[in-house]
Amino acid sequence: YCPVCENVPLDVCDTPACVQWKEEIRTMLAEGRSERDIVDFFVTRYGMRVLAVPPPQGIGLGVWLIPAIGLPAAALWLALRLVRWRRPAPAPEPPSESALDENARMLDRWVREHW
Numbered sequence: 001y002c003p004v005c006e007n008v009p010l011d012v013c014d015t016p017a018c019v020q021w022k023e024e025i026r027t028m029l030a031e032g033r034s035e036r037d038i039v040d041f042f043v044t045r046y047g048m049r050v051l052a053v054p055p056p057q058g059i060g061l062g063v064w065l066i067p068a069i070g071l072p073a074a075a076l077w078l079a080l081r082l083v084r085w086r087r088p089a090p091a092p093e094p095p096s097e098s099a100l101d102e103n104a105r106m107l108d109r110w111v112r113e114h115w
Helices: 016-030 035-046 060-086 097-114
Strands: none
Touching: 016 035
16 A cells, blocks of 8 residues: 555555655566565565555454454344344233232222322
8 A cells, every 4th residue: 555645555556655666666576576575575664554455364363354253143143133023922911800800990999089
């Protein structure tokens, strides 16, 4: 990535810093250095922020593992929620006769007191 612009790939950026980096890369390739050597040179010099894709090691491993573990976990959770949502709720038990009698007495008492 460009050292000046945020989230702009080196190959499409025309800032003076990117032009200089591209020239450095051409020189290193002409010297016979490998792509890995060139990447390591820039990472050592400027830090991990120059990489478009973090390596799957250290803290960069989280960038690879979180989606790999999180997406299947989220899909499983959603599937379980949909199964529960589609299952009909159990019917409530009707109240017992004694509870109905008690409710009727309470209603009668309330009506007599307030009407």
